[in-house]
Amino acid sequence: xxxxxxxxxxxxxxxxxxxxxxxxxxxxxxxxxxxxxxxxxxxxxxxxxxxxxxxxxxxxxxxxxxxxxxxxxxxxxxxxxxxxxxxxxxxxxxxxxxxxxxxxxxxxxxxxxxxxxxxxxxxxxxxxxxxxxxxxxxxxxxxxxxxxxxxxxxxxxxxxxxxxxxxxxxxxxxxxxxxxxxxxxxxxxxxxxxxxxxxxxxxxxxxxxxxxxxxxxxxxxxxxxxxxxxxxxxxxxxxxxxxxxxxxxxxxxxxxxxxxxxxxxxxxxxxxxxxxxxxxxxxxxxxxxxxxxxxxxxxxxxxxxxxxxxxxxxxxxxxxxxxxxxxxxxxxxxxxxxxxxxxxxxxxxxxxxxxxxxxxxxxxxxxxxxxxxxxxxxxxxxxxxxxxxxxxxxxxxxxxxxxxx
Amino acid sequence: xxxxxxxxxxxxxxxxxxxxxxxxxxxxxxxxxxxxxxxxxxxxxxxxxxxxxxxxxxxxxxxxxxxxxxxxxxxxxxxxxxxxxxxxxxxxxxxxxxxxxxxxxxxxxxxxxxxxxxxxxxxxxxxxxxxxxxxxxxxxxxxxxxxxxxxxxxxxxxxxxxxxxxxxxxxxxxxxxxxxxxxxxxxxxxxxxxxxxxxxxxxxxxxxxxxxxxxxxxxxxxxxxxxxxxxxxxxxxxxxxxxxxxxxxxxxxxxxxxxxxxxxxxxxxxxxxxxxxxxxxxxxxxxxxxxxxxxxxxxxxxxxxxxxxxxxxxxxxxxxxxxxxxxxxxxxxxxxxxxxxxxxxxxxxxxxxxxxxxxxxxxxxxxxxxxxxxxxxxxxxxxxxxxxxxxxxxxxxxxxxxxxx
Numbered sequence: 094x095x096x097x098x099x100x101x102x103x104x105x106x107x108x109x110x111x112x113x114x115x116x117x118x119x120x121x122x123x124x125x126x127x128x129x130x131x132x133x134x135x136x137x138x139x140x141x142x143x144x145x146x147x148x149x150x151x152x153x154x155x156x157x158x159x160x161x162x163x164x165x166x167x168x169x170x171x172x173x174x175x176x177x178x179x180x181x182x183x184x185x186x187x188x189x190x191x192x193x194x195x196x197x198x199x200x201x202x203x204x205x206x207x208x209x210x211x212x213x214x215x216x217x218x219x220x221x222x223x224x225x226x227x228x229x230x231x232x233x234x235x236x237x238x239x240x241x242x243x244x245x246x247x248x249x250x251x252x253x254x255x256x257x258x259x260x261x262x263x264x265x266x267x268x269x270x271x272x273x274x275x276x277x278x279x280x281x282x283x284x285x286x287x288x289x290x291x292x293x294x295x296x297x298x299x300x301x302x303x304x305x306x307x308x309x310x311x312x313x314x315x316x317x318x319x320x321x322x323x324x325x326x327x328x329x330x331x332x333x334x335x336x337x338x339x340x341x342x343x344x345x346x347x348x349x350x351x352x353x354x355x356x357x358x359x360x361x362x363x364x365x366x367x368x369x370x371x372x373x374x375x376x377x378x379x380x381x382x383x384x385x386x387x388x389x390x391x392x393x394x395x396x397x398x399x400x401x402x403x404x405x406x407x408x409x410x411x412x413x414x415x416x417x418x419x420x421x422x423x424x425x426x427x428x429x430x431x432x433x434x435x436x437x438x439x440x441x442x443x444x445x446x447x448x449x450x451x452x453x454x455x456x457x458x459x460x461x462x463x464x465x466x467x468x469x470x471x472x473x474x475x476x477x478x479x480x481x482x483x484x485x486x487x488x489x490x491x492x493x494x495x496x497x498x
Numbered sequence: 499x500x501x502x503x504x505x506x507x508x509x510x511x512x513x514x515x516x517x518x519x520x521x522x523x524x525x526x527x528x529x530x531x532x533x534x535x536x537x538x539x540x541x542x543x544x545x546x547x548x549x550x551x552x553x554x555x556x557x558x559x560x561x562x563x564x565x566x567x568x569x570x571x572x573x574x575x576x577x578x579x580x581x582x583x584x585x586x587x588x589x590x591x592x593x594x595x596x597x598x599x600x601x602x603x604x605x606x607x608x609x610x611x612x613x614x615x616x617x618x619x620x621x622x623x624x625x626x627x628x629x630x631x632x633x634x635x636x637x638x639x640x641x642x643x644x645x646x647x648x649x650x651x652x653x654x655x656x657x658x659x660x661x662x663x664x665x666x667x668x669x670x671x672x673x674x675x676x677x678x679x680x681x682x683x684x685x686x687x688x689x690x691x692x693x694x695x696x697x698x699x700x701x702x703x704x705x706x707x708x709x710x711x712x713x714x715x716x717x718x719x720x721x722x723x724x725x726x727x728x729x730x731x732x733x734x735x736x737x738x739x740x741x742x743x744x745x746x747x748x749x750x751x752x753x754x755x756x757x758x759x760x761x762x763x764x765x766x767x768x769x770x771x772x773x774x775x776x777x778x779x780x781x782x783x784x785x786x787x788x789x790x791x792x793x794x795x796x797x798x799x800x801x802x803x804x805x806x807x808x809x810x811x812x813x814x815x816x817x818x819x820x821x822x823x824x825x826x827x828x829x830x831x832x833x834x835x836x837x838x839x840x841x842x843x844x845x846x847x848x849x850x851x852x853x854x855x856x857x858x859x860x861x862x863x864x865x866x867x868x869x870x871x872x873x874x875x876x877x878x879x880x881x882x883x884x885x886x887x888x889x890x891x892x893x894x895x896x897x898x899x900x901x902x903x
Contacts, residue, residue, distance in 0.1 A: 097625060097626075097774055101625075101627060103624070103625065104811070201621070201622055207626075207772070207774075207775035207776070207778065208622075208778055209614075209617075209618035209619075209621065209622020209623060209778070210622075211622070212614075212617055212618055212620075212621035212622035213614035213617055213618050213622065213780075214614075215617075215621070216606070216614065216617035216620070216621050216796060216800055216805070217606055217613075217614020217615075217616070217617035217618065217792075217793065217796050218614060218792065218796060219508070219795075219796040219799040219800065220502060220506075220508065220791070220792045220793065220794065220795025220796035220797075220798070220799055221502075221612075221792040221795075221796070222506065352760065352781070355757065355760065367612070367792060369502055369612075369788040369789070369791060369792050370612035370782070370783060370788055370789040370792035371612070371782065371783045371788075371789065372782055372783070373612065373613055373614070373780070373781070373782035373783075374779065374780070374781040374782060375618075375778070375779070375780060376757070376778070376779040377775070377776065377777055377778035377779060378775060378776045378777070378778075383774040383775055383776070384774070384775040384776065386625070386774060386775075387622075387623065387625045387626040387772060387774050387775035388622060388625065388775075389625065390624075390625025390626075391621060391622050391623060391624040391625035391626070392625075393625070394624040394625055394808060395621055395624065395808055398806070398808045398809060399806060400621070400805055400806050400807070400808050401803070401804060401805050401806075402805070403799060403800055403803045403805050404803060406509070
């Protein structure tokens with residue numbers, strides 16, 4: 094971020110201070126001498142003479158970053174942040190606080206880094222009524238799953254991702270879907286204009302997906318991606334129900350023909366579906382220092398030019414997981430007569446139509462993976478059927494249930 | 499546009515007047531009675547009491563739309579327009595005029611309709627240094643070429659497109675590349691920050707592409723699309739040369755793995771390449787009433803909220819066609835000995851390396867199509883070689899020369 098400011102020197106934007114812990118060790122020689130390095134956050138966040146007009150917060154997390162942002166706004170400073178967690182959990186309050194103080198809170202970098210999804214929603218799609226938003230919002234999961242698509246196993250790819258700096262030593266935040274969930278909560282507010290708490294959004298980890306699932310997915314002309322998805326619940330005749338959302342972050346089967354199947358490596362992608370304008374796709378490099386920096390500097394340029402955010406009104410909404418979609422269910426069984434009958438019976442009792450049964454040759458009969466696909470059915474009905482199926486003694490592990498996009 | 503305003507009633511935006519010729523025949527019953535229908539443009543463009551604050555111009559073309567827009571700005575009104583031609587030819591002057599009058603000129607709908615490319619460039623990529631922009635900017639050509647990819651011939655698809663309202667009775671503006679060229683000129687100003695006159699951009703028609711070319715393209719793992727492309731000319735060591743652009747609109751071979759090959763039907767797509775943030779892809783429905791209306795209403799919402807455009811500085815630039823890229827060249831010949839030798843010799847004299855010679859079976863020897871691909875070479879060198887090749891008596895028509903993306 095500092096490098097772009099130094100190299101490009103956008104009009105009206107001047108880097109004045111850098112706050113960091115252990116400044117002595119972090120100082121670099123390409124930063125101009127006019128810039129003050131400091132370990133004292135309070136002096137920057139005050140309204141004292143010489144303190145900066147705008148604070149860029151790149152620390153992440155709720156504490157202490159949230160306190161810094163609140164203090165800055167309290168002192169009448171505008172804030173630019175890449176902090177998705179802070180915006181997902183407290184963005185509404187912080188925006189109200191900034192608005193009351195006559196300053197601005199900009200966070201174009203908080204979702205999909207260098208891809209202008211947030212500016213696109215605020216400035217380009219404000220005239221539409223977005224009814225659904227789907228996306229690949231976590232580069233770590235996309236790196237892992239697109240490598241698994243090419244034949245690798247989860248544990249090996251995770252190690253590779255950690256070695257390349259794409260995954261943390263503890264990858265939970267990414268692979269469990271918590272990171273994507275925070276970003277989805279922000280998109281829900283800006284695109285669907287609904288206020289939801291991130292933790293109300295169901296998150297399922299990608300850790301149960303195995304190489305064999307990519308092989309079966311391929312047979313179904315699909316691949317597997319971590320998809321964040323939110324849409325209004327439809328009533329019986331296909332109209333959106335205001336204030337009722339279905340939202341989830343989970344690995345899903347994605348048709349190879351869908352744009353969401355095209356993203357490779359750490360790329361991010363967002364697809365919005367508008368009532369008037371139809372589908373719009375945004376994709377590119379979602380994370381990493383440079384793409385994030387582009388979004389931060391773009392927000393700074395906007396502030397310097399006196400552009401303000403479009404205030405998108407939003408309403409509180411209830412979040413559920415109920416959705417009527419087809420599913421892929423992979424079982425691992427100790428093969429014996431009656432398994433398919435048991436599964437088919439449980440599905441039939443919930444009025445769920447079986448679509449296909451796929452079984453690849455070459456596996457031992459006592460650890461046999463096979464796949465059932467079912468036609469669109471309610472999430473809750475399938476959950477009940479799977480609970481019954483879980484009682485079958487032949488099952489060696491919990492079936493892997495993936496929604497099909 | 500009026501329908502979205504009536505249905506959605508965005509805060510701060512009120513439809514007050516509709517100007518049209520022959521109002522009596524165009525009146526519709528879903529427009530509220532409070533809206534004034536008029537055939538008198540001058541009354542709307544004046545600063546008289548009761549005249550509107552903002553003018554939406556959807557007439558298109560330079561005359562009389564340009565005069566209306568100038569009059570409105572002169573009266574201190576902000577203008578929202580979808581008029582790519584007006585913005586491409588006179589946008590810089592109109593913006594200066596608006597700025598002097600303290601009002602705004604917004605044209606989010608002028609390029610790629612419902613896809614927020616212009617807001618994305620202005621608000622999300624202002625912090626990057628965009629070095630290249632490529633896109634599919636004309637839905638009519640994309641409809642025709644993606645249908646030809648599926649096996650149809652040009653004349654048949656054109657008729658189909660005309661029947662569906664996707665192409666004009668005289669399709670020249672679209673198929674010759676003039677429409678895409680105007681849009682490219684706007685993108686050059688906003689993305690590359692360079693001022694060019696649209697007519698300086700080379701435009702080659704798609705009309706010489708035949709079904710056989712899609713067949714050969716497929717063998718090369720490519721398809722064919724009308725691509726608008728602009729980038730800074732690179733010096734010998736790969737740095738961009740300020741003020742020197744290469745820009746063109748022409749049918750090109752596009753690898754099937756490129757996002758640009760994914761767009762079907764009337765879809766549009768823009769890919770920007772930033773020095774810091776890398777590639778960003780925008781895609782969706784570029785044209786049609788509703789997507790265009792979304793962009794127009796979004797601009798109106800922005801105006802109502804007091805958001806202003808980010809003024810992106812731009813510099814005059816020289817436009818050329820010189821570029822070092824591989825080419826696909828399809829010949830139609832009356833087969834006889836020495837043809838390949840003649841072609842290869844002409845290429846060799848310009849130091850152009852032949853890459854492959856492809857010849858599909860099943861064609862009569864006296865009307866034999868075959869294809870030569872060459873390694874990256876300067877546009878001017880290939881032009882000279884093709885001029886020499888054109889003298890070969892076996893050639894039945896001018897070779898089709900397509901750049902390979």
